[in-house]
Amino acid sequence: MNWRQFLTPVKSIDTNQARDYLAEKRVEDVTILDVRQPAEYEAGHIPGAVLAPLPELTDYLPRIDPTKPVMVY
Amino acid sequence: MAAQLLSGQGFNNIINVAGGFNAWTSEAAFLAEEKGLALFDGVTSVENALAVAYSLEAGLKDFYDSMAVKVDSDPARQLFHQLSQIEVKHQDRILEQYTELTGKPVTRDTFEARQVPEVLEGGLTTEEYANLLMPAYDTVQDIIELAMSIEAQALDLYLRASEKAKNEAGKKALIQIANEEKAHLARLGRLMEETLT
Numbered sequence: 601m602n603w604r605q606f607l608t609p610v611k612s613i614d615t616n617q618a619r620d621y622l623a624e625k626r627v628e629d630v631t632i633l634d635v636r637q638p639a640e641y642e643a644g645h646i647p648g649a650v651l652a653p654l655p656e657l658t659d660y661l662p663r664i665d666p667t668k669p670v671m672v673y
Numbered sequence: 674m675a676a677q678l679l680s681g682q683g684f685n686n687i688i689n690v691a692g693g694f695n696a697w698t699s700e701a702a703f704l705a706e707e708k709g710l711a712l713f714d715g716v717t718s719v720e721n722a723l724a725v726a727y728s729l730e731a732g733l734k735d736f737y738d739s740m741a742v743k744v745d746s747d748p749a750r751q752l753f754h755q756l757s758q759i760e761v762k763h764q765d766r767i768l769e770q771y772t773e774l775t776g777k778p779v780t781r782d783t784f785e786a787r788q789v790p791e792v793l794e795g796g797l798t799t800e801e802y803a804n805l806l807m808p809a810y811d812t813v814q815d816i817i818e819l820a821m822s823i824e825a826q827a828l829d830l831y832l833r834a835s836e837k838a839k840n841e842a843g844k845k846a847l848i849q850i851a852n853e854e855k856a857h858l859a860r861l862g863r864l865m866e867e868t869l870t
Contacts, residue, residue, distance in 0.1 A: 610676040612689040615696040621688070623859065627832055627851045635675040636694065638706070645694065647702040647829040648851070650836065654675055658682075666684050672676045673690035673697075 618671060622646075631670045646673070700821050700858065702829030719774050719842040726831070726850050727767045727784040733823065734760035740816075752816050759857065766853060774842060817865045821858060828854040 613621065622630065632649040634641050641651045652660035664670060676689040690697075734757050741753035764781070771779045828851050835847035 610680055610687050610689050612676075612691045614691050615698065618688070618690045618697075619699045627828070627855060628848045633675070633679075634694070640694070641706065642704060644701040644703045645829075646697060647700060647825040648832040649702075649829075651706045657675060657678060661679075661682055664684070669686040669688060670679060670684055671688045671690060672679065673693045 618646075618673075621671070629668060631664055631668050633664070633670055633672045635672060649673075700825035702826050704826075706833060718840055719846045720771070722834070722838065722840075722843040722846045723767050723771050723774075723850075724784055724787045726847070727764055728787060729827070729830075730760050730764045730767065731785075733827075734764075737820075748813050749816055752813050756816075756820050763853065763857070767850065770846060770849060774846060813868055814865065817861055817868060821861045821865070824854055824858045824861060828858065 622632070627648055632646050634645050634649040634651050635654045635657060637653055638651060641649070645651075650660075650664075652664075676687045680687050694701075737753045737757035737760065741750050741757065744750050744753065764784075768779050768781065768784065771777070831847050831851035831854060835844045835851065838844035838847060
């Protein structure tokens with residue numbers, strides 16, 4: 601069985617492309633989601649990123665606007 | 674994995690950052706999600722959001738002014754003065770924003786009277802900044818780097834505050850200020866490139 605058929609394609613970009621992408625956007629036009637643990641977020645994160653640790657990610661979903669692009673790391 | 678999870682939940686514009694934060698080399702913000710937000714606790718009104726922002730800009734201006742006195746080299750001193758002047762412009766912009774949003778005129782005195790002492794943009798005192806960044810202010814490049822990390826921190830604080838704002842106009846005002854910090858950061862980035870070439 602090919603598992604890939606169940607996975608929705610997700611765009612992946614490198615950090616330089618991410619920086620350029622964010623530079624062109626207004627802050628309210630993209631959600632930056634940091635899915636690491638709180639201690640990692642505290643030690644350093646992309647400015648403007650919202651903390652949503654992976655284990656609790658589904659709890660955070662209602663707060664995220666699905667009409668906006670979501671940048672995840 | 675997170676990106677896959679999201680795409681299965683009705684989010685159809687997901688961008689995964691390959692390499693994650695470990696590969697991120699641009700300015701970073703630090704501190705926990707709630708840090709600095711106590712300042713904005715009462716963001717129940719647009720007035721409140723703007724008054725706090727105004728005092729944060731004032732704190733940063735004072736910081737740059739005090740650095741200008743400390744440094745030995747002329748170019749470094751000039752740059753700190755320049756950064757301080759940019760903060761004054763930013764304060765003017767906040768006053769304009771107040772009038773745009775509320776229809777009421779406002780003078781510097783009104784906001785000066787509401788100063789939050791000792792606190793910089795980002796919700797830290799000058800000393801906390803110095804300890805966290807351990808900056809060397811020897812070269813113009815060091816100073817631009819310091820200013821960029823402060824602006825990144827400020828952008829982050831304003832956005833985190835906007836997420837928590839209880840008042841819609843206050844939230845909008847904070848987002849607008851965050852966008853100005855972003856433009857300010859881009860200007861510093863260009864200044865850095867000019868300095869390096």
